[in-house]
Structures are given as C-alpha cells and as structure tokens.
Amino acid sequence: MADQTPILELQHVDKSFGPIDVLGDINLKVHAGEVLCLLGDNGAGKSTLIKTLAGVYTPTRGKILMDGKEVHFTRPRDAQEMGISTVHQFGGTFPLMSIGRSFFVGVEPTKGWGPFKVFDRKTANDVAVKAVQDFGITRIDDGDRLVGGLSGGERQSLAIARAVHFGARVLILDEPTAALGVKQASHVLRIVNEAKKRGLAVIFITHQVMHALAVGDHFAVLIRGRLAANFMKGEKSREEITDLMAGGEDMATLEAQIAGEDTELHSPAHVRASQAE
Amino acid sequence: MSTQAETGAKGFSLGALARRPETGTVIGLIVVYTFFAVMGGPVFMGAPGWSSWLNIAAEVGIIALPVGLLMISGDFDMSVGAIIPASSMMAAILCGHYDLPAIVGIVGGLGVGLLVGFVNGLVVTRTTIPSLIATIGVMFAVMGLTLGFAVLIKGSTSVSYVPDPLTKSILGQFINGMFNVSILWWAGFVALFFWFLHLSPIGNWVYALGGDQESARNAGVPTNKLKISLFMMSGFCAAFVGVAQVMTYQQAQVAGGQSFIFNSIMCVVIGGVLLTGGAGSVVGIVLGTMTFAIVNQGIFFASLDPNVGSIIIGVLLLVAVLSNDTFRALALSYATKKK
Numbered sequence: 001m002a003d004q005t006p007i008l009e010l011q012h013v014d015k016s017f018g019p020i021d022v023l024g025d026i027n028l029k030v031h032a033g034e035v036l037c038l039l040g041d042n043g044a045g046k047s048t049l050i051k052t053l054a055g056v057y058t059p060t061r062g063k064i065l066m067d068g069k070e071v072h073f074t075r076p077r078d079a080q081e082m083g084i085s086t087v088h089q090f091g092g093t094f095p096l097m098s099i100g101r102s103f104f105v106g107v108e109p110t111k112g113w114g115p116f117k118v119f120d121r122k123t124a125n126d127v128a129v130k131a132v133q134d135f136g137i138t139r140i141d142d143g144d145r146l147v148g149g150l151s152g153g154e155r156q157s158l159a160i161a162r163a164v165h166f167g168a169r170v171l172i173l174d175e176p177t178a179a180l181g182v183k184q185a186s187h188v189l190r191i192v193n194e195a196k197k198r199g200l201a202v203i204f205i206t207h208q209v210m211h212a213l214a215v216g217d218h219f220a221v222l223i224r225g226r227l228a229a230n231f232m233k234g235e236k237s238r239e240e241i242t243d244l245m246a247g248g249e250d251m252a253t254l255e256a257q258i259a260g261e262d263t264e265l266h267s268p269a270h271v272r273a274s275q276a277e
Numbered sequence: 278m279s280t281q282a283e284t285g286a287k288g289f290s291l292g293a294l295a296r297r298p299e300t301g302t303v304i305g306l307i308v309v310y311t312f313f314a315v316m317g318g319p320v321f322m323g324a325p326g327w328s329s330w331l332n333i334a335a336e337v338g339i340i341a342l343p344v345g346l347l348m349i350s351g352d353f354d355m356s357v358g359a360i361i362p363a364s365s366m367m368a369a370i371l372c373g374h375y376d377l378p379a380i381v382g383i384v385g386g387l388g389v390g391l392l393v394g395f396v397n398g399l400v401v402t403r404t405t406i407p408s409l410i411a412t413i414g415v416m417f418a419v420m421g422l423t424l425g426f427a428v429l430i431k432g433s434t435s436v437s438y439v440p441d442p443l444t445k446s447i448l449g450q451f452i453n454g455m456f457n458v459s460i461l462w463w464a465g466f467v468a469l470f471f472w473f474l475h476l477s478p479i480g481n482w483v484y485a486l487g488g489d490q491e492s493a494r495n496a497g498v499p500t501n502k503l504k505i506s507l508f509m510m511s512g513f514c515a516a517f518v519g520v521a522q523v524m525t526y527q528q529a530q531v532a533g534g535q536s537f538i539f540n541s542i543m544c545v546v547i548g549g550v551l552l553t554g555g556a557g558s559v560v561g562i563v564l565g566t567m568t569f570a571i572v573n574q575g576i577f578f579a580s581l582d583p584n585v586g587s588i589i590i591g592v593l594l595l596v597a598v599l600s601n602d603t604f605r606a607l608a609l610s611y612a613t614k615k616k
Contacts, residue, residue, distance in 0.1 A: 076494070076495050077497055080495075080497065086495065088491075088492070094484065094485055094488030094489055094493075095488065095555070095609075096484070096488060096551065096605070097481075097555070101484065102488075104481065105485040105492075105493060105498060106493070106497035107496075107497065108481050109478075110478050117477070117478065118476040118477060119475075119478045119481060146609055148609045149608070149609045
C-alpha cells in the first residue's frame, strides 16, 4: 500500500488567520482503504485542518494533492466534486425532514418534464433506504420517517451512507462518536470499517483514543497546530497516544495532580497524614 | 418487519393520520368554526359569513404563505407591514397622480415589494443581523420613505385613484357584491406555493435551510440565493396585497398594514409551522389562516365584545403551539417506538 499514490496528500500546509498561525507545516498522506485517525485536544487545529481539506478554508501556504496532482479548493463544493465528503458530529442531517428528502438535499431526484419537474419522493425514499441498509442498518425501512426519530448512531450511519452513495472517495468524519453511547459508537465504528473495506479513505477525527485504536490504520496527533506524531498501527501503545494527546504532558502527572487536589479538598486530614509519612 | 412494510405501503391508517402535523390545526379549525356557527347562527354559516371571513383570509393568506415559507427556512419578515402601504402608495401615485396606465402602477407597486425583499435578503445574508431585527429595521426605513415621498409628491398622506373597470374586475371586484376577487388570487397563490414547497425540488432546499443552514450549504444548496429569493417572494406577495387594496378601496394610505405583521405570523404558527424553522406545510398555513380569519370575523357575527376575540386569538395561538409540539413529538417518536 505504501508504494501507491495517496488519494489525498498535504505538503507543508500552513494556515493563518491574520496574525494567528493555526496550522504549521502539516504533511499528511491518506491512501484508499485506509483509516487515518486525526487526534488532538480541543483547539489543536483539527477543525481547521479538516475545513482546509473540505474546501472551507484555503491554505495560506503549501499544497494539497489528490491522486498526486495539485488541487485548489475555493469552496466546499469544489472539494465535494473531487470526492471529499465531510460528515459532522450530528450527522449533518435535518431532524424534521424525512429520510428520503434529507438524503437528497441539493441533488433532488425529479420526474416530469421541463419546468414541471417534481421531486420524486418514491425514488428518493427507495434509494436512501437501500443505501443505509447496505451498510447494515436494517432497522431503517421507511424513507418517509423523520430523521429526528433515528438514534444518534443511525443518523451518523445515514450521513455516511449518503456521502458514499454520492461518490465520496475521501470521507472526513468529524467526531462522529463524541456524543454517542458505547453501543451507538460501536455501530458507527463498524460503518467506518465498512467504508474502509469499500476502498474509501477515511479521515476520522476523535479525541477518544479507544475509538481511534479500534478502526485506525494510521494515526496523526496534532498539538497546537503542529503534527506532533505520525505513525502506523501498532507503532505506539495506547498510553503513549493518550500522553501525546494531552499535549505531551505526562498523563500520570496530571492524574496525580487532580487526585491530589481532590483529596486536599475533601479530606485534608488524610493528606496531612500522608504528608507526614 | 414485512408486516410493518405493508402497513407503511398502504399509506393510510388512523395512527399515521394522527401523526400528521396538520391534524392539530384541523381540529382547531373545526372547533373554532363550530363555536362561531353556534354563536353566530345561520348568518355566519351563510354567504355573508363565508364572504366576510374568506375576504380577510385571502388578504392575510396571500402574505402568510411566503411568511410561512420564510419561517420554515428559519427567517422572519416583519417588513411586510411597511411594504403594503409602500406598494399601494406607489401604485396610487403612479396612476392617480401622474395618470399613467394601471399596468404601470401595478408593476411599480410590485417592484417596490421585490426591491424591499431584495434589500431584506441582502442585509440578512451579508451581515449577521438576525432577520427579525433586520426586517424591523427595513420596515421602519420603508415606512419613513413612504411617508416622506407621499408628502413630497402629493403633499398628503393619502392618495386616491379610481381604476379602470378591467383592472378593478381583476384585482378589486366584489363577486356578488360580497366575495372579494382576491379569494381567487389566494387560491392561485396557494396552488403555486404548494407546488413550490412540496413538489418542486427546490422546496426541499427550503426545509434543509431551516433545518441546518450549514449542512444545507455543504450539501450544495445555494443558501444565500435561496434566502434572497424567499424574501423577494414575501415582498412581492405583500406588494400584491397593497396594490389590490388600492384597486379595491380606490385609495392608498401611508399608514395601515401594521396589523398584517402579527396576523400573518399568527396564521403561520397556528398552521403548525415551527418558529425555529425546518417544519411546516402549505396546507397547514392555509388551515391556520382560515382559523384565524374565522375567529377574526366570527366575533362580529356572534356579537361578542371584540376584546373577547383578542383573548380567543391569544389562547388559540398558545394552544396551537402546544398541540403542534405534541404532534411533532409523536411524529418523531414514531420510528423509535416501532421496535
């Protein structure tokens, strides 16, 4: 896989907003059929990085390459047309719209003639339901149901199925498991795996190390806008990754600190005793 | 699971009907009509009653349609109250003062509406000012301009104009001396808006815009253009009512039209449109408008104190919002409860 041309590659990408440098010298490669986990604390620049990939921002310096050729995205639509699809935390779906309708927002199927074209509800519903069921969500069987009636995991799955249906080659998942319970999250992780099996490149943003380890092939850790680590599966242990994410600070020290404050607050006598020891 | 699919395929069941968001509005309409039919007696149920509330419904209904669409897309338009007098003043000055043909006045009046709608759209899309505030600002500006120009040109706050018979028959005639021709226009607008929102593919964008603007934009919906178009629609419809008023009452006033702001919003909300956007239907808006108009006119037929009418409308509004929420919750729980 290493000898293939990556689907998406970043070379020395910088992004500044006025005098503030948010991303500095980012180099990343994503291959087809690979899950890249983008890890990092809040404010590390994850959002800026994926927005740059999705065409929301243009890099201040550096190059974005797709299939080895340089590309310039000036708006999200450009990136989408090249097959880069972003799915946001809440699925980017519309709770009060039907499954069929929300699936086809922006690309509505029509029937009829000329100016009298009407929205083809049946086709929309059938296609949407089939696309989701292909991803193993068999509970969704009626395209007229409202998206808001689905669980968080199902909504994510619907959004991912939608992106894949419309020809996504690179799937950017922005914290898809952040708001989900354990069972729902495993649902979404299974779908990430399924997308990978279909040959998509998946960029999976999370700050839950467990979720990243479950599906990731390739990991990149962002700290204050810099790529602090970039390694393949199995090269680092869970503890090392967690430490990296906490800003390089030793997690154990942090834990001890918090525990220390805690005991100080609640049982000063105990602390004093231990200090005396 | 196959049995579930079958019931879904049949398309009709009492349970599904109860979950339609319009159900609450229909019940409200029936209750209100029955109440005033009993109180108002045969006069209210006959042609005089029907014509009086239909005339009111038509005027406010033509404006409630685009206001409802805007609300579904997540925006408000308060400026309709200023567009009505501005457009009728424009039509009356062009035709009554400068003696230009009626068609010039009509086009001029409608043009005012489209222009104000365009400005609304620009302000809302180019700045971060919420549409509620932006359109209130535009409303005051338009009111000031209307008054200023009316005084400047005509030296008066009202301008009269007697339309030719053809124009009068198209825009301002009372059929049978009772039913305003605008009822037919309303029906036409209803058909047009129904097609636009529920049948045309663009209708889907309106819901998407109201559901989540960011996602809609990401999905490729031209959100700014759509918003500006929707504001222009409401400007156009308000101007249409303004122009029709000149043709009906043969006079334009700089004041007036204020009542349409809240009335149109009330019709829309009683009709089950979600205040925060994302849900609603043309059928609901029409039902809400009818309910509102029946209360509005029923009071006179029932010879009730007009203050009682205001109380009824106020209570109706609150009940409508509550029941809409209940029906919406039912619709949302539908899928999760099934298994």
